[in-house]
Structures are given as C-alpha cells and as structure tokens.
Amino acid sequence: MTDWITTPIEPAMLRGAIELERTEHGVLPLRLPARFRTQFPHEYVAMAAAQPSGVRLALRTRATAVELDVLPTKMVYGGGPATADGVYELLVDGRQAGRTSVPGGNVRTVDMSTWAADTTPGQPGTARFTDLPAGEKDLEIWLPQNEITELVALRADAPVEPAPARGRRVWLHHGSSISHGSTAEGPTATWPALAASRGEVELVNLGLSGNALLDPFTARTMRDTTADLISVKIGINLVGSDLMRLRAFGPAVHGFLDTVREGHPATPLLVVSPILCPIHEDTPGPGALDQEAPALRFRAMGDPADVAGGRLTLNVIRDELARIVERRAADDPNLHYLDGRSLYGERDFAELPLPDELHPDPAGHRRVGERFAELVFGDGGPFAAEVG
Template sequence: MNTQLDDVPEPERAGTATDWITTPIEPRILRGALDVERTAHGLLPHRLPARARKQFPDPFLAMMEAQPSGVRLAFRTRATALELDVLPTKRLYQGAPAPLDGVYELLVDGRPSGRASVTGGNVRVIDLTTGSMETRPGPPGTVRFTGLSADAKDVEIWLPHNETTELVALRTDAPVEAVPDSGRRVWLHHGSSLSHGSNADRPTATWPALAALRGGVELINLGFGGNALLDPFTARAMRDTPADLISVKIGINLVNTDLMRLRAFAPAVHGFLDTLREGHPTAPLLVVSPVFCPIHEDTPGPAAMEFDGQKPRFRATGDPSDRTRLTLNIIRDELSRITGLRAADDPNLHYLDGRSLYGEPDFAELPLPDELHPDPAGHRRIGERFAELAFGDAGPFAAGSR
C-alpha cells in the first residue's frame, strides 16, 4: 500500500483522474471527541464540551483540549483511495527547533495500513518567558492513502495527537457509511501530558491508545498536557459522557504547577470522584497515581522548562523541606488512603500505583529524555502494562466488567 502526501493551497483539489465522492465530515463518522466546532475552514474536534470551554481562562488548556489525541474518523467503505484535507496548527516554543509534522495513521479492519503527515499549516509560537502566544497562518494540506483493497472494510484515520487539526474535506473513490455500533465497551480516561501522548511518535502509540487497542475497547482520551488539575469542569464533562470504564491518572501536573497544598488536595480528589459517581454510579473506576519521575519524587514544584542544546529539559524548583507542598510520594500516599477509604462503600473503585506501570527499574532502562515524559519505548511499556493490569483477567477492566 502506498501512502502519499500532497500539499494544496486550497481545500478543493481538481483535475484528478479519480471520480472522487465528497462525504461531509460529521460527528457520525468521528470518534473520541466530546464536541465539534464549525470554523471558517471546516470542523474542529474538541475533547471538552462547549460548556467546559467557557469555564477555563487558560489558553494553554484551550490548545491542549483541541489537540485530537485519540480522535479518529471511522467509516465503512469499498474505497481504494481516500483524501483528507486538513488545516493543522502546530506548536512551536520560542527558541526551540521547529516541531516535527504530526502523523495521520490509517487503520483498515483494525490493522495499521499507512501513515502520512501534512507540512505547512498554522504555527502557534509560544514564548515561555512571557506566556504569550502568536499564531502565524499557513495553508491547508491533503493526506492521501491509495492502494487499498476494493473489499468492504472498516477504516479509521487517527488524527495527530499533538497538533490541532481542522477537518476540511473527505474524499473517496467509493461511498462512505458510518460504522455500526461494535458493541465494544467505551473507556473514558483522564490524565496529564503522559496520557495526552507527549513524546509518542504517532497517535496509536500513545500509551492509552496502545492499551485500548490491546483491551479491545473504544477510547475517549481526555489526557491534557499540563492540565490534569482536578478541574470541576473536567469532572462534569466525564460525568456526562457515556462510558463503561473510567480511569483518572492524578498527580504530576499538581506537582509541577505547584497548584495546591496538601490541605486542598484530598477534598479536591473526593469532589472529583463524587462528580464522576453522579453520572457513573457503578462503572469500574480506576484511580492511577503518578509513574516514577525522579525530579518530583520528593521535591515539589513548580517545574521549570529549559532548553539544553535546543532540547527541552525539566527540573523541579520547589523546597523539599516544606511538607505542606505536594510531591509524587505524598500524592501516592494520599490517593492510596482516599481510595481505600471510599472503597468500603464503593466496591467498583480501584487504585493502581503508577510505579507498577513505570518504576525506578524502568527509568534505569528507559530514562525520561526530558526528565518528565517517556520516549516511544516508554509509552509502549506503560501501555502494555496497563493493558495487562487493567484489562487482564484479574484487572478491574476485565472482560465482562461494566
């Protein structure tokens, strides 16, 4: 199968030998998004609903929730070729090298069948010293996949997990229809940049995507880089989203933002879980504590990001003698205590120590390249272990649990 990328100055292409059929991009063929926004260019998937987006003033969260980690187009077709016009918005830190282009992945009947990228697009330049953002406009582009079988098949196009993607047009050489409900369980997950997919090299290689594919479930990924902060609007969005399985990975962002003290942490966790239970009173609910991260194990935040030879690197700047401030070990102790307390009345609540996914021995073998995020091999290890511990026969998400 051949994968080809064509940049185009305008969304519409003309003069091809193929009789293309244009299919409107609508929520019926979109999975993993909680909301969509009609823009001047097309359809912008969102991972938080409009109500939630009105309740946060942080432009960084606005950028993160609009990056479509786990979002994919899904349809049934006999097409042998397809094109997707998109307008990406890439993130560039002032003084850092230009980012790599995001990856679009094609899955046919669940099997990897092609990858492509789009150059160009908008660039959002972020100045870390001032927090300011400037968007430089750029042209849309086209992702093209050819050489597909003419048989009826289920097609998924996973969107880049690390760049905003406005969907402009979908063209195929055969009709497209929505995929019938597979009956697979829906897994709703919330976490930090690790769950979002930082340093993963493609959208199906983030650890939640890897775990979902192994577990045979439909993923809704609410991992937001820098923004797993026990926000009430995120809890309400999860409460109102239909799901069979729910997990929340809590801790690292609370430390590296130095957002709250120990006194506020426990009530905030209880409140978040209470809100989830309002909408999902009996669904298996898994609370996951942070994976091993040496800079924050016993040193609080805030974290500072620097560029070492144009590569980002994080360091903890807090005072480790201040026991009112959160560290990863303090958070793990509190989460274990809170879930143990609540489990007496909630038998479907479970706790997983994040170090069982990535611990000190794993750091020795697969160190965090920027001191905070795993590399692609680290994502693979975490995804495989989560699949085993959560979806395995003895796990809280084992087959048959809802």
C-alpha cells in the same frame, strides 16, 4: 483520473471527540466542551483540548483511495523550532495500513512563561491514503495527538458512511501530557491507545497536556460522557505546577470523584497515581525548563523541606490517593487504585530513562501501555472483561 466523491464530515464519523466546533474551514474536534472557555479562557487548556489525541474517523467503504483535507496548527515553544509534522495513521479492519503527515498549516508560537500565543495563518493540506484493498472494509484515520486539526473535506473513490459500532466497551481516561501522548511516535502509539487496542475497547482520551489539575469542568465532562470504564491519572501536573497544597488536594480529589460518580454511580472507576519521575518523587514543584541543559530537560525548583508545610511531591500524592481510595472503596466497590510505579518504576527508569526527566520516550509509552493492559484489562484486573 480518479472520480472523487466528497462526503460531509458528520459527528457519527468521529470517535474519541467530545464535541465538534464549526470553523470557517470545516469542523474542529474538541476533547472538552467549548463552554469551558467561559469559566477558564486559558490558551494552554484550549490548545490541549483541541489537539485530537485518540480522535479518529471511523468509516465503512469500498474505496481504494481516501483523501482528508485538513488545516493543521503546528506549535512553536519558547521561540524554538516548530514541532515535527503530526502523524495521520490509517487502520484497515483494525490493522495498520498507512502513515502520512501534512506539512504547512498555521503556526502557533507559545510563550512558555505566560502560555500566551500568537498564530501565523497557513494553508490547508491533504492526508492521502491510496492502494487500499478492494471490497467493503472499515477504516479508521487517527488524527495527530499533538497537532490541532481542523477537518476541511473528506473524499474517496467510492461512497463512504460511518462505520457501525463494534459493540466494544468504552474506556474514558483522563491524565496529563503522558496520557495525551505528546512524546509518542504517533496517535496509535500513545500508551492509552496501545492499552485500548490490547484491551479491545473504544478509547475516549481526555489526556490534557499540562492540565490534569482536578478542574471541575473536566470532571463534569467525564460525568456527562458515556462510558463503561473510567480511569483518572492524577499527580504530575499538580506537582509540576505547584498548584495546591495538601490541605486542598484531598478535598479536590473527593470533589472530582464525586462529580464523576454523579453520572456513573456504578461504573468501574480506576484512580492511577503518577509513574516514577525522579526529579519530583520527594522534591516539590514548580517544575521548569533547565536553562543550563544542552537539550530539553526539566528540573524541580521546590525545596524538599517544604513538604512538612504541605507542599506536594509524587510520594505525598501517592500516599494520599491510596488513603482516599481505600476510604471511599468501603462504600464504592467499583472504585480501584493503581500505583503508577507498577506501570513505570525504578527498574524501568534504569532501562528506559525519561529523556527530558519528565516524559517517557516511545519505548516508554509502549512499556506503560503493555503494563496497563496486563494489570487493568487482564485477568483479575479492574477492567477485565466478564466471561459468559
């Protein structure tokens, strides 16, 4: 019989979270401060912020068995089936050592036309990892990137303490559902997590599904978050939501970058334009589900002729971002630009098409993560490590 030791879950154990919110069950990691809800109390933003993409428990212990009680919240979209159970991944001294899921929990049904949601309560479950190697070691338990996860209790068969900092640079990234990793096969397989691993940096992932929209509260969060490297990936959500016109887009980008620079005046800052997405390259949004398709697919509903009137497409956004960064870089030598098609372009689409016309599949995430690591963290890249 195992003699379990229960250890309170404290902020020092968590990496990648912006804030912890106390709940009736335990603690909820958030990737935006809870105060944003007073400015924009939108269900979909709150859901994205509470899905812990990139959030992990970092522990040091001699334990050979660890249990994490959680209350997951699964998503059901448009009356369809619940999404697959989220994946919890264990790393031991930086190496993959286990994967598991937690069935049950709450079920949140989302109306995709209004983003209103109803929640059916469920019961907590347990993510369990056993047969760990003996001796002192560092553990990371990565939480599901696409499943709200309340942390209820942490148990182990030996004392547990927060893992010490590894002295790595902190990379703060913001982007859309592609950065959030909604279609990745697990939390360490999102493209930002893959790139962070190759770049040997600590990831803080503010990829917010559907909500890379130049929101001031996101810019302020980035301003106030400690980081050594910062990137913002802008475009697909603005086109897909048909949120603004070209007249508003340029000043909004400048304002977002100005706010980030208030807290990070000289930090390397990379602006990344959208990866290739054929349905929106030259056709404005809004994007919508293709009701006639036999499987989940998106389509562009706008008229290319409206581009002359200021409607946004991915090509319009890339051109404008390149101009903005070029102008700002004259006074900001630590500001850089990357065309997203260098991460995933026409040749990649031919080899690894977007299954739903919008999001990469798991192989696509690997491709983007590998390319980002090479172009950005590699020799000569804007985030290359200093030698000496």
